[in-house]
Amino acid sequence: MSLKIATESWPKPPLETAKSTDEVVVVREYDEERHKIAVEKMESLCEVGQRGKPSLVTDLLGDPMCRIRHFPIHIMLVAEYGEEREVVGVIRGCVKTVARGSSVYVKVAYLLGLRVSPKRRRLGIGTKLVERLEEWCKQKGAKYAYIATDCTNEPSINLFTKKFGYSKFRTLTMLVQPVHAHYKPVSSSIAVVRLPPSLARSIYNQLLANSEFHPQDLELILSNKLNFGTFMAIPKKWDPKTGIIPPNFAMLSVWNTKEVFRLQVKGVSPLAHAFCAGTRMLDSLVPCLRLPSFPDVFKPFGVYFLYGLHMEGKNSRLLMRSLCAFVHNMARDDAGCGAVVTELGQTDPVREAVPHWRKFSWAEDMWCIKKLEKCEPFDWIISSSSSPVIFVDPRDF
Known part of the structure; x- marks a missing residue:
């Protein structure tokens, strides 16, 4: 739509x-x-x-x-x-x-x-x-x-x-995971299912209704052409057709910013170029070693942006890491995608489960706010957060 x-x-x-x-x-x-x-x-x-x-x-x-x-x-x-x-x-x-x-x-x-x-x-x-x-x-x-x-x-x-x-x-916090030349493993005991937009919206509205910046027009985001879909990692024994949220799961949505903008790193020395190219070559020649190769960020590259990350239940961290690996493998098959990125509140429990490179990530992204309507009785600026989750709209990225 x-x-x-x-x-x-x-x-x-x-x-x-x-x-x-x-x-x-x-x-x-x-x-x-x-x-x-x-x-x-x-x-x-x-x-x-x-x-x-x-x-x-x-x-x-x-x-x-x-x-x-x-x-x-x-x-x-x-x-x-x-x-x-x-x-x-x-x-x-x-x-x-x-x-x-x-x-x-x-x-x-x-x-x-x-x-x-x-x-x-x-x-x-x-x-x-x-x-x-x-x-x-x-x-x-x-x-x-x-x-x-x-x-x-x-x-x-x-x-x-x-x-x-x-x-x-x-x-x-902005978390960045470079896309490597090799595929990341996803446990055989875990199934990754793609949720229809209507079901994804219903689940998000149940789980993240109290999060700050949760968009009222979420259905427009989930049905947008730039949205690759909402994915849920679950134990294989659960049947998603029941429509019941399983006790153990991890979920997220993927936004394709490749069609919006491209990034490129400039001003790097020839030695750094050679080192990064060497890691990619070695990773391609010996993929079984799963070396953390450095992507070619010196040419224009796109990113996948993850949003709506949520996990619950036993082994939820493993489920989230497997789900992030699944998205990484999607990006690996998409020529020109150099990184998988997400942005989370600093106290969001999902933060500790998302794979990332520290040297690529930003520890603090500052949001500043101003009250435009002086007659507004409630002052959001001085209020404490009602949830550790901040919903980052992918259209903002």
């Missing part, structure tokens, strides 16, 4: 004066025909990393809207500079309804992809983009807005907490 994408046009704003009285900045809604090439060029100048050091580059596959396109309500704003209307900034946002815990739902906005051209900074362009996007989100009924950033990205955290009034809210 395809998503119905919002096509409402937002009133174009008037000209806004930048710090220099001789220069003007206009913030307006993104127009693909007019802005696509300019946005791609501008964002290429804002690559992560420092000169002389390795950097992780993101390629949006020629679609600047791809990271928000699968939300029913979304927008992308661009900032134009001067009479030539040079594109000097961009920001993306969406509005969705999620649980704030205890099955109570609220409309929230997710802000992402803020970029300002390096040669046009310190003109207040980022401020204009954030403020205009927040206003749009409020018009769409959002009570809160949140952003996600690496805890080591102090400029980004300071910008939103000190400039825009966001508060540090939840801390998550």
Whole structure:
């Protein structure tokens, strides 16, 4: 089932004066025909990393809207500079309804992809983009807005907490498992079954209803073309046709981000290239050793994103590890998939069962939040979490 994408046009704003009285900045809604090439060029100048050091580059596959396109309500704003209307900034946002815990739902906005051209900074362009996007989100009924950033990205955290009034809210962990040249073993006593979207939604709503950020439109995610499916690892003796949740199981869903963006590591020395290629060659020649080979991350690669991870019962950790191995083997057969990634709350019990490489993973991913509707009686920001589970929407990744 395809998503119905919002096509409402937002009133174009008037000209806004930048710090220099001789220069003007206009913030307006993104127009693909007019802005696509300019946005791609501008964002290429804002690559992560420092000169002389390795950097992780993101390629949006020629679609600047791809990271928000699968939300029913979304927008992308661009900032134009001067009479030539040079594109000097961009920001993306969406509005969705999620649980704030205890099955109570609220409309929230997710802000992402803020970029300002390096040669046009310190003109207040980022401020204009954030403020205009927040206003749009409020018009769409959002009570809160949140952003996600690496805890080591102090400029980004300071910008939103000190400039825009966001508060540090939840801390998550990003776990990354490289895809090796060999298959990972799955116990013969374990069966992996694929659940129909309707059954997966029913189980998720039973098990994760109290988790924060549980999306109300979960059925749209589970039926999206980018969703490879929901899988459950169970003892072979259980019959999934009964519709009864078994006492021992592990489950997760797989989102194919290969069709959204590709990643690439740049700035690595020739020696590092040679070492990584050597591990892959050795792993291919002697697969029985199951060596932890290093994938070719120096060419564009995609990732599978795991979400909705949950496990219960005896041997649930073994079931989850087997399920992750099953997904790894799926990725191994998919040319160009370099890693399997998930993001979990720091106290989520599933975290200890998910295979990952520490050197590839992020210990802390910071989520910051802001109350947009001052009249909202409940203050989610100062409330304690009702569950150790935080549901990470794959569309956010």
